[in-house]
Amino acid sequence: MQDKSKNVWVGKADLVGDTEFVEVESSKFFDLPVAQELSDEKSKLLATPAKRRDFLKMMGFSLGAATVAAACEAPIRRAIPYMTKPDAIVPGVPTYYASTIVRGGDVCPVLVKTREGRPIKIEGNKLSSFTKGGTSARAQASVLDLYDSNRYAHPMKDGQNSDWSAVTNEIKAKLKSARGIKLISNTIVSPFTKKSIADFIQTYSNAEHVVYDAVSSSAMLDAHKSAFGTRALPSYHFDKANVILSLDADFLGTWISPIEYAADFIKGRKVKGTNQKEISRLYAVESAMTLTGSNADNRVVVKPSQSAAALVTIYNRVASKTGGSNASYSAGLSDKVIAKLNHMADDLWNSSRNGRHTLVVNGANNLGEQLLTIELNRLLGNFGSTITTDRACYLRQGDDIALGKAINDIEKGAADVVIFMDDANPVYDTPNGAKLAEVLNGNVTSVALTTRPNDTSTLCSYICPIHHNLESWGDAEAYAGELSLIQPVISPLHNSRAREVILAALSDNLVDPKEERMDYAMLRNSWNERGGQKFWEQSLSDGFANGSSGGPMVLGTVDVGAAVRSFASRNTSEREVKFYETVNIGAGQYASNPWLQEMPDPIYRTVWDNFVTIPVSWDGKRTISGMNGWSTGDVVEVTIAGKTMNAPVVDQFGVVDGAHGMALGYGRKNSGAVASNVGINVFDLMSTDDDGYTQYYAPLSFGNSVGESDAIASVQYHHTFGIKDKNAEGVTLNVDEQSISAIATGYQGALTDRSILYHANIDELESAADDLHHKREHAHHLNEQTIYEGHDHLYDNGHKWEMNVDLSSCIGCGACQVACIAENNVPVVGKEQVKVHHEMTWMRIDRYFFGDIESPNTAYQPMMCQHCDNAPCENVCPVGATQHSSEGLNHMTYNRCIGTRYCANNCPFKVRRFNWLDYTAADLFGANENDPFGNDPETPFYAENLTRMVLNPDVTVRTRGVIEKCSFCIQKIQQGKLLAKSENRALVDGDVTTACATACPTGAIVFGDINNKDTEVAKLEKHPLNYYVLEETNVRSAVGYRMKVTNRNNKINELDA
């Protein structure tokens, strides 16, 4: 009661702080939470019998603590008060645990946010040595997988529920009499799991562990083995390279360690001022457009089969300058492509001199190409500078050849027990899947250690459900010696076990069967050699530890002649299709996550489907049309690798006729409500090369359109912002503007005069900054012509929240978008709803192509509520449901909203989202809940109690009929303020940030208080490249954007002109 800051007192006793008075006063009202009061033994209250008010408070508290940390099967309905409150849980206050999200070779050290014992959000772990706090869309979405209602809840035998002892004993019996045992998994980065596999193999000497990756780096690993003697990958340092060449290696999106590479890459691309002369340059040579290709300054498209020819062209050019040995191979590359590649090679060579550095990465799964790439990097002197070998990368370990052999063994009967580990799904995601499926149906004992049904597990005789990542103990070693820990943040929701425990039980290696968490005991044992209790605790708290890294790998010699020999046998077809991995659902391992399914593909802007990409062309007059007159959503007959099927097409800039693309990861069967039967499976269309490596392309030919034209759900219909080409008279024009109208020729400037997207090449940066400055001055001048006095001064005091987005840093990976969905309870609506543009995402990443029509550049523009100080949405709401705060935030009061959608119409940025249907199952009546997956389930997705556990309790779940939009994560702002207040200090930069800004791996989004001059956002507002979208409309938005800066090689661009 005696608070020093309190200068109101009642009587003398209060003033002097009389103890008796204070005690009487403090027992008058319950200020403290009931739990705290009850735990206070000295309190008089305990002595007195509970009164009616106490009862009510108890009840209120128990309802408040609605979800109990551990072991709650039906968490929503039962409200159980804590008998003894766990230390870590304070209702309403989130707790963060360091852990690691691991899925095969995708590793992301994270902090898991839990509320009342429920993990609800993933944040990056800044202590990580490689991701440094960045996340990916996949990592962000992993929390939803935990609550997937399709997960296996019990061990199963032949499709029937069983129990652990029966299943374990039966499998054990089979193992003991087995002729051969195959353990098939994707890459395992955990030393702990590897040890338990080794222990298992020790018991069963006829067991073999086979590792494969759906998107394989097998040839790359073997190439490094032949060159270095170690089957591991080196570390790449994209930040140290001045010129980067990516040969079909989507290192920004999917290749090996994209979070790390993206952050490093962007370090070399930051523009600090207008006098900057250089940023790093990215060349991409690829077939289908990937995230990396779209971010490249210059991009060359070759057919997938021509990748070797492109590499040889570059290699020979470089080799000719160093006197290295020439490789003789060429495969029908056009003169223009060869000229472009030569320019790239020249640039690489020139840049590798004088202390500048280059880096060549290659995604091909071909031994010769990988060896040649190593040799090219050696010629360019990249080893030791941009590629280091003292820190082996373990993120890819798959071995295509071993898997092929294993499947043969099983087929021949040499192995009759197969254990699929960690959701490995080779029936689906290998070219031999069909063969394997056939074998599994035969006389083979198959066991799936998996979390949820997949194409493989549904064929298995035994299902051993394993813990989800967030329920598990474990570790991960992405790079040699850099260990991150996995700790459980919730008790297992289902009757699942740790994979290590299952293996130990099967091989009678269980340390202490009575231990409640045997996996913990085993992990702890396996870490004993690394350090004592203190080391363990610190590692657990950080989520990170250093171990021994072994020695560096030493580069041997590469036989170039042998490397290129295999190229000669390659066949090139007139048209080929490249099977590419998408940023969101990967090779299908993420397909069961609805957040990722509904995350628009960054490049194609589609959801819930794969398709064949087709090029667009300009007729020289006023039409841009897709190949054969087809456009996005048309279904056509295609023949891929001899199989004919109907597939939808998407017409897209940057696609070249002959080199088409089709995404991996779709068309899964028997994989639960979300993943099953979405799109077309392409794995069975793939082949292996002579060495046995999976080749991610196939010949393709088109038939006729089958008439359907509405097959694709896309979130963006207009794709360009100034695409140039020559017209019939040979004049270079913005042809997208020419072709913008249905019945007339458009005019120049229809798009590019808009103050939405500014971009410049680095060599014209100063003049572009000047232009921008003049445009902004003009906008300011226009904005001053008002009869109303401004009210900017209202925001001079206190906080004023603003955001700044660097368009040069945004690579479009979508981590922010999924983070926003997770943080703000944004509903999934399903493909049919997205088709009619009912997507609910609060933030989107607009993708615009600009530049030459054949090889355009791409700009990604994250777009969310701009929190305008002159918000057009606010004054039009008849009921005042959207209001401005004194801190410059545009608030939305869901309770008050009656859904006239006037605000959404009047929003220049079109960021307001309306709940068209009952997307969140919040309606009074269950009959009209939206069914996002279109499979008419008994309980709709959002009505599942399990699904609802992922909801953030700090954010209202919106009902049908109300508008919602980005709130700048108001709940996080509030939390930051409360934290500062409880620590009795002013807010500092970093106390408050938004979900999108936290998730971004490249630091493209910065959020903060603009009134605090020390914040980064306040400094960035003064950046000469900063601008506000649609500034001349005087809406006074609060999101600044920094101009997109590219570093094109003009010599290459001139070839297109």
Added chain:
Amino acid sequence: MGAISSPIRNPLITGRKTYAQITEDICRPTERTPSFAWVVAFALAVTFLAVYLFCVFYTVWKGIGSWNLNRTIGWGWDITNFVWWVGIGHAGTLISAILLLFRQKWRTGVNRAAEAMTIFAVICAGQFPLIHMGRIWLAFFIFPYPNTRGPLWVNFNSPLLWDVFAISTYFTVSLLFWYTGLVPDLATVRDRAKGIRKKLYGIASFGWTGSAKHWQRWESLSLILAGLATPLVLSVHTIVSFDFATSVIPGWHTTIFPPYFVAGAIFSGFAMVQTLMIITRKVLNLKDYITLEHIESMNKVILLTGTIVGVAYLTELFISWYSQYPYEQFAFFNRATGPYWYTYFAMMSCNLLSPQIFWSRKMRRNVTVTFIMSIFVNIGMWYERFVIIATTLARDYLPSSWSMYYPTWVEVGLFLGSLGLFFTLFLIFVRVAPVVAIAEVKSILKSSGDQYTEKFEKYHHEKQFANEASDA
């Protein structure tokens, strides 16, 4: 009404009617059993009304997601229908109030039906802002009622709130005006009726006896209401246009909207009056009361307002070019040539071009042409609202968000259904109340009845002859 009418004016009542005949002609439709045509029309209208009710139920039950609106286009057929119906609802009050003040005698033949049409049109219009709400069960939030939430008031800055007041005021005044006019006529029907009808009409006519005092009060009330209604005719659509004019969306944000909308509203209102009157005069055999004179007068109004609207269209195009504002320029370029070019084409041809045939007197006085034209104008004005609302939203500032919009069956059902609602009400009206204002028509009989105008003509002719003789 003045007893004197210019001799060059054609008669407004033909057939040499007596007062008794007027009463008989106009009251008869309410007294006999409905004709077969009426029964068929009513059955059709009620069917459409049922469709309407079902679509409303479906929309409320399922959500606005049962329509095809999207994140870019928040208003489509719903608000198009709203503005269209409100526009139609302008003719009645214009005829009864402004033309009354201007002493236009021809208004007496059509004012009753036009006012009824106004009221029914406003009823139809009022449906759409309600149905289009995401949470119609909270529609009462838009009224500034005392409450315990703070108290929490409505947003007086919002044009949508102004709409609430504008439309409800307009509806109230129009209803009063219409009913006031009906009272003497209902009494007439009552006097001719028997039994339960007599009782009901007795209640409805408030015990009208036709005393001089009644007439005096009735006249004053009519005049006061006319005075009140006159500014409303201009204000309602002005305020409806503010929904768009006060926004920031290029293509909406224009100062020309108030006069342009008012002209358009009168234009479409008169077209709808024509449509209804041409059918009514034929089916109810009222050609002596709704004459070619009436039709021609209304066609003149249509020509005038249609041309005003056309000038507004062209002005918009000019200003968008002249502004040199890229968004504005594109908005209008896109309207005319973008993916919805056909709606713009329909609007231009129906509203600007087609009424120009009314420069010809022959066309103005041709009933078939007039009827077809009135339908054209109704279509054109619907497209005008669609062009303004949907095509503008479809392609606004950020190209990334551009979208397209086509209605679902629910939206089409709501539109067709609202026609059902309108015609159901109108058909009931023609059965229960005199479609032509008996008392008012009688008041102009001696100035504009054909037997009298002929007499005047003769008189004037003789007088002129006499004057010329005396001059000589």
